[in-house]
Amino acid sequence: MSAGPSADDVPAPDPRLVADLRADLAAVGGDGYRVDAVTALLGLVADAALHREQPLAARRVVTAAVGAGDPLAALVGAFVLGLEVPSDVLATALPRCGLDGAGRLGLLEAVPGGRARARLELRPYAAVDAAGGADWWVASDLGETATGGPLRTDHVLGVGGASTTLARAVVREPVDRALDLGTGCGVQALHLRRHARSVVATDVSARALRVAALTLALDGGAGGDRPGEDGAAPGRGTVDLRRGSLLAPVAGEAFDLVVSNPPFVITPRTDGVPAYEYRDGGMVGDALVQHLVEDVGGVLAPGGTAQMLGNWEHRDGEPWTDRVGAWLDASGLDGWVVQRDLLDPAAYAETWVRDGGQREGAAFDALVGAWLDDLAGRRVDAVGLGLVVLRRPVDPSRPRLRRLEEVPGTGSGALGAHVADVLAAEEQLAGLDDAALARRHLVVAPDVTEERHARPGAADPEVVLLRQGGGFGRAVRVGTAVAGVVGACDGDLPLGVLVGAVAQLLGRPAEEVAAEVLPAARGLVADGLLRLA
The missing domain is CATH 3.40.50.150 (Vaccinia Virus protein VP39)
Structure with a gap:
């Protein structure tokens, strides 16, 4: 196993030291030790590589910045990359808490050569x-x-x-x-x-x-x-x-x-x-x-x-x-x-x-x-x-x-x-049979869009998809009758009335269209694509 501190080496946080550390982290570099500031320091290439758990590019950027005395880079080098960094540069990032205070919080330890290294990771989130x-x-x-x-x-x-x-x-x-x-x-x-x-x-x-x-x-x-x-x-x-x-x-x-x-x-x-x-x-x-x-x-x-x-x-x-x-x-x-x-x-x-x-x-x-x-x-x-x-x-x-x-x-x-x-x-659906559902007013959720796919020159689409923009991002394939009813679900008319109107437009028996639409509508409500008004 790799070396590291034991449970006994992680002390209970001293409230005064924590308050000092919090103030230091919020102020370092002007923008603070924040996600956006770290991304800006690393640049898009090194940041993306680090997210892929490839740290070399980030180490190069941070090492150069620490050499130039950048206190934010010292924090990133120690607490994210696990590098040994010059104590004097790290001290400029922690003027209130200090290296000694960070050590008493279990975060840092001194190493030979005037350097310090992290004993714990500390990342902005x-x-x-x-x-x-x-x-x-x-x-x-x-x-x-x-x-x-x-x-x-x-x-x-x-x-x-x-x-x-x-x-x-x-x-x-x-x-x-x-x-x-x-x-x-x-x-x-x-x-x-x-x-x-x-x-x-x-x-x-x-x-x-x-x-x-x-x-x-x-x-x-x-x-x-x-x-x-x-x-x-x-x-x-x-x-x-x-x-x-x-x-x-x-x-x-x-x-x-x-x-x-x-x-x-x-x-x-x-x-x-x-x-x-x-x-x-x-x-x-x-x-x-x-x-x-x-x-x-x-x-x-x-x-x-x-x-x-x-x-x-x-x-x-x-x-x-x-x-x-x-x-x-x-x-x-x-x-x-x-x-x-x-x-x-x-x-x-x-x-x-x-x-x-x-x-x-x-x-x-x-x-x-x-x-x-x-x-x-x-x-x-x-x-x-x-x-x-x-x-x-x-x-x-x-x-x-x-x-x-x-x-x-x-x-x-x-x-x-x-x-x-x-x-x-x-x-809500547990208490509604089909007759009760037909009496309810439905509305399309605001994140739902419709996609129609047809062969070139075809008058009618072969595939209609209702796509959810949020949630689990579902894509539900529906038939012409269901698509027609969903397209009219603006909360003004009951579902049963919409079913009858679409059946008349399609020239199909209302009972047949209802048998297709009501279970589909129930599923769309359950999935969040339709809502009970």
């Missing part, structure tokens, strides 16, 4: 959610790109693709109590405290909780300099950091919202395969995700929602919708599972071996082989990746939502509002 834009600094461990070696098993992961995907998908309505299960570096808690009165953030890793405490402490927040619980920083909601596995730290409590980027990676239980705390829950196969789906309802208040990422096995001869659907049935909750990606066993193995910082070679091949053997032992021919949304019904007697689907891609922009709209639409 920009985000937009329902509460508006935010600029934060997120602490974590330096990754393999900076250290050049495999990760420690107690590695604390920074903000990555999975965490930003989850953050975009969370429903950001105001709630009383929220739970961030498996907080890691604390990024989900940063978002939650903007719309929850109180947040509990848990993790099995003592190291992660100490790093998350620093991340949260650096959040000046909109609520002023009011201290949060457990040394957490100011913000709209307090954050209570607790150590423990899965739901154990909150047993017997109830939350309005549970958010989790859990350790869902399917890892072989084989000697020689490292188990990383941030991604490996210690269970066989996809049992951890199954456990959370089936048991999270025990900490959900009536009407409460849980949103989590997960992986699930596709086993030979068993549809994944049956396996995961059985988890939903056992939960007793409304359930919506969206599979966004699918990897074959080799691609899955290679992804997670590389994620641990292992470079290609004999050790890499041995780890991939262990993954392939493990998956083959359970007849796994693919692994699905996606989003799980669960809700505890206020009225347990009504029909439950049970929806499992494949929607490839990443979606567009913030998905939280779309998720909320879909959940609300499903609840």
Whole structure:
């Protein structure tokens, strides 16, 4: 394992030092240690390469800028690239906190030759959610790109693709109590405290909780300099950091919202395969995700929602919708599972071996082989990746939502509002039979466009697509009758009247057109392309 600080070497954040550090980071270079400022420093080419985990171009730019005395470049060099930088240049970036103060926060250490290096990564993070834009600094461990070696098993992961995907998908309505299960570096808690009165953030890793405490402490927040619980920083909601596995730290409590980027990676239980705390829950196969789906309802208040990422096995001869659907049935909750990606066993193995910082070679091949053997032992021919949304019904007697689907891609922009709209639409539709739906007024969602495809010279299109600009970016193929009705859905007339008018225009029996349009309209409402006025 690569060298690095232990959990004991990440101290509880000193509020005075954190306040000084926050002021330094906000002021350095005039624009502050912000995402836009870092991008401008690196330039588009080096910045893009760094996002591909190719740091050479960024190192060249930063080394030259540090040599010219640029304090922002010193921060990027130390905290992003893991370079040893001249202490005097770094000191100009931290005039209030100082190098000694940064050392006492567990961020820096001196090295021979009048230089200093980072002991933790500290990156700017920009985000937009329902509460508006935010600029934060997120602490974590330096990754393999900076250290050049495999990760420690107690590695604390920074903000990555999975965490930003989850953050975009969370429903950001105001709630009383929220739970961030498996907080890691604390990024989900940063978002939650903007719309929850109180947040509990848990993790099995003592190291992660100490790093998350620093991340949260650096959040000046909109609520002023009011201290949060457990040394957490100011913000709209307090954050209570607790150590423990899965739901154990909150047993017997109830939350309005549970958010989790859990350790869902399917890892072989084989000697020689490292188990990383941030991604490996210690269970066989996809049992951890199954456990959370089936048991999270025990900490959900009536009407409460849980949103989590997960992986699930596709086993030979068993549809994944049956396996995961059985988890939903056992939960007793409304359930919506969206599979966004699918990897074959080799691609899955290679992804997670590389994620641990292992470079290609004999050790890499041995780890991939262990993954392939493990998956083959359970007849796994693919692994699905996606989003799980669960809700505890206020009225347990009504029909439950049970929806499992494949929607490839990443979606567009913030998905939280779309998720909320879909959940609300499903609840409305549950109480409407076809006759009742025909009496309702519908409107086309503002992000929907229509595409018509025809052969050259043809009078009529062969394909009509309704395309969703936001949400999951669905493209729904519809027939002429459905397209005609949707085109007239402006809220003025009931759906049944529109069906009759289109049937007359097409010269078809109204009952036949209704049999085609009503189920399609129901699906379009459920997917967010149509809305009940």
